[in-house]
Amino acid sequence: MVRDLVFEIGCEEIPAGFLSPALKAMKQLAAGLFREAGLEFSGISTLGTPRRLTLYIADLAEKQADRSESILGPPKKIAFDEDGRPTKAALGFARSHGVSVEELKIKETPRGEYLFLERRIPGKKTPELLLELLPRLVSEIPFPKSMRWGDLSWRFARPIRWLLAIFGREVVPVEIAGLVASNITYGHRFMAPAPIEIGSLVEYVRKLREAYVIVDPAERLAMTLDEIKDRARDVGGQVLEDKDLLEENANLVEYPYAICGQFDETFLELPRAVLITAMAEHQRYFAVINDKGQLMARFIAVNNTRPRNPEALIRGHERVLKARLEDARFFFEEDKKIPLEARVEELKGVSFHEELGSLYEKVVRIKALSAYLAERLAPDKIDLVKRAAWLSKADLMTEMVQEFPSLQGVMGREYALLSGEPPEVAQAIYEHYLPTKAGGELPETIIGAIISLADKADTLCAFFGIGERPSGTADPFGLRRQALGIINTVLKLRLHLSLKDLLGQAFLLLADRLNRSQEEVLEEVMGFIGRRLQGELVSRGFRSDLVEAVTSVSFDDLEDTRQRLLALSSFYERPEFAALSVGFKRVMNIIKKQGELPPLNQALLLEEAEKELHRTFIQVHERVVPLILEKKYDEALAGLLELKEPIDRFFDQVFVMVEEEDIRHNRLALLKAIAELFLMIADLSKIRED
Structure with a gap:
């Protein structure tokens, strides 16, 4: 027999950013705990609002299966x-x-x-097991910050106020944080606060909806989106899309109710990004645009309550936003009084890190590293690169960026233009911070890309160089994002550069700050970037074994790595690839444990099959190496196919590991030369046989 379990943790309002990760973790933890306990179920899901986290397990077995135990005496x-x-x-x-x-x-x-x-x-009954499993589940839900309340030892995101636990229609009297679970939940704090008796999940969702609580996050997000779209249409506009802001608003309320307010049109003279950020970051308001994509003097706010007097609510939001926009206008006017270049000197008083010096010192390193890259990637733009690098962090000293940190780069571009800097310099200041989040916008210009690469390479080398590296999920300095930023910027703009050379130059500029050996840290940072590269390429749809085959050979030139992977992925689909791969694996298997070998001596090639293999190898080598150097990897791989049959005949007719050492070494040297030719593109031995 099976029954459904509904378990709700009712609490004070959980921060919006905590909710989605907590529900995801709750689902994963519950699945592991119930499987570990030997309890079968057909499905598991979570629901939640700021005031509740809810677990639903469908078709949960009423008891553990019986088991047999043998005890040795x-x-x-x-x-x-x-x-x-x-x-x-x-x-x-x-x-x-x-x-x-x-x-x-x-x-x-x-x-x-x-x-x-x-x-x-005999298996234990599920209600008995739940008394132990559910407290354990609650105690293991992770939060960025948790708290104690009263004189309890329990920790949770916010104080727990009630518990609901029903298995079928049976109440499970689990005790957590001094509370005993019942079949009672509570509706909206203001619009329907009365207790509600629950008998099943269907009742739970329906009765809470009737009590102004939309407990399904997906439904609440869709309802929030409908609300803000409707309010924008009411004034002839549309909502400026912002997925993160939408999810945040949906996680702040139990029953979304949107209003549309307005502000003085003179504020539209502020930079667009300033208006949007001032509305979104502090007030969580949505901007409204017209059919031409221009900002309107309107905003939309999402509320958790349907008021009796909507107009009063709107006026309240308008007063709050007006104060924020007045502040923003003041900051903007004050910032314009000082040229951007004059702020660079102020960076001397700002610490980048106590062991790594000031932001000014970082700018000096970024400028030198950017010039190094420009000489190789864009020598005709080196003066613009140096100028943009010099100004890259100056906007951090402006009032606007100190009030709205997310506007770093955005305001740098704005103030650079107002200070008379070339547009290319202004755009590069903005782009060098990109990407600001996973999957975010990347630099479009070569100048922006160069400064972005220099900044990120300096940051990676600096923190690894003082032993500050990510561990587990902790990455306080965003080093994983920095590495992915390097990878994606290089691949987006198809840049050919040596990662080792770039990082080596960064280490030279950091020499007086590091407390670890440069060789050790260089290897560590290369490995760190390599693992991010493998993950990124797999996320783009490439087979993991093909990615490993290419990156295990080399990934120093990221764009070259991508090109080799594209060619290998295409070549992999050809019917003759499998046989060539098998032949190469036989070559690798026989030479991988060999040490140094003497040069190949043609006079020691005795068997016809090994002579034929050598002749074919020389011909293929002469044709394929130039193709590899020209990065024509598709043609090079096609050329390697000529080695397939000679390799097969060699292994069929020639015994490699003969007693005569000189002959044995000569045959191994031939195979090693063949392997080295293949390894200029990829290590085919890494590829799985599907």
Whole structure:
């Protein structure tokens, strides 16, 4: 028999940013705990609002399955005397397990005959297990910050105020944080606060909806979206899309109610990004645009309550926003009084990190590293690169960015233009911060890309160089994002550069700040970027084994790595690839444990099959190497196909590991030369045989 479980943790308002990760973790933890307990179920999901986290398990078994247990006892020769009578050892074993000696059996083992007991252990009933499992689940839900309340030892995101736990229609009286679960939940704090009796999930969702609580996050998000779209249409506009802001608003309320307010049109003279940020970051308001994409003097706010007097609510929001926009206008006007270049000197008073010096010192390094890259990637733009690098962090000293940190780069571009800097310089200041989040916008210009790469390379080398590296989920300096930023920027703009050279140059500029050896840290940072590269390429749809085949050879030139992977992925689909791969794996298997080998001596090639392989290899090598150097990897891989049949004949007709050392080494040297040719593109031995 099976029943459904509904378990709700009712609490004070959980911060919006905590909610989605907590529900995801709750689902994963519950699945693991219930499987570990041997309880079968057909499905598991979570629901939640700021005031509740809810677990739903469908078709949960009413008890654990019964199981058999074999318990090994003493050896037979100790358990019975010469007359077959049980000894103290046998009697003690039986007594300790609550059975008679007659119920024991003899079992043959590799060590001889032993006494053993086989018994059936009935599964525990689910309600009994829930009394232990549910408190454990609650205690393991992770939050960025948790708190204690009252004199309890429990920690949670916010104080727990009630518990609901029903298995079928049976109440599970689980006790957590001094509270005992019941079949009672509560509706909206203001619009329907009365207790509600629940008998099933269907009742739970329906009755809460009637009590102004939309407990399904997906439904609440869709309802929030409908609300803000409707309010924008009411004034002839549309909502400026912002998925993060939409999710945040949906996680702030139990029953979304949107209003549309307005502000003085003179504020539209502020930079667009300033208006949007001032509305979104502090007030969580949505901007409204017209059919031309221009900002309107309107905003939309999402509320958790349907007011009796909507106009009063709107006026309240308008007053709050007006104050914020007045502040923003003041900051903007004050910032314009000082040219951007004049702020660079102020960076000397701002610490980048106590062991890594000031932001000014970082800017000096970024400028030098950017110039190094520009000489290789855009020598005709080196002066613009140096100028943009010099100004790249100056906007951090402006009032606007200190009030709205997310506007770093955005205001740098704005103030650079107002200070008379070239548009290319202004755009590069903005772009060098990109991407600001996973999957975010990347630099479009070569100048912006160069400064972005220099900044990120300096940050990676600096923090790894003082032993500050990510561990587990902790990444306080965003080093994973920095590495992915390098990877995606290089791949987006198809830049050919040596990662080792870039990082090596960054280490030289940091030499007086590091407390670890440059060689050790360079290897560590390269490995760190390599793992991010593999994950990124797999996320783009490439097979993981093909990615490994290419990156295990080299990933120093990221764009070259991508090109080799594209060629290999295409070549992999050809019917003859599998046979060539098998031949290469035979080559690798036989040479991988060999040390240094003498140069190949053609005079020592005795068998016709090895002579043929050598002739074909020389011909293929002459054609393929130039193709590889020209990065024509598709043609190069096609050329390698000519080696397939000679390799097969060689292994069929030639015994490699002969006793004569010079002949054996010569044959191994031939195979090694073939392997090295393949390894200029990829290590085919890494590819799975599907």
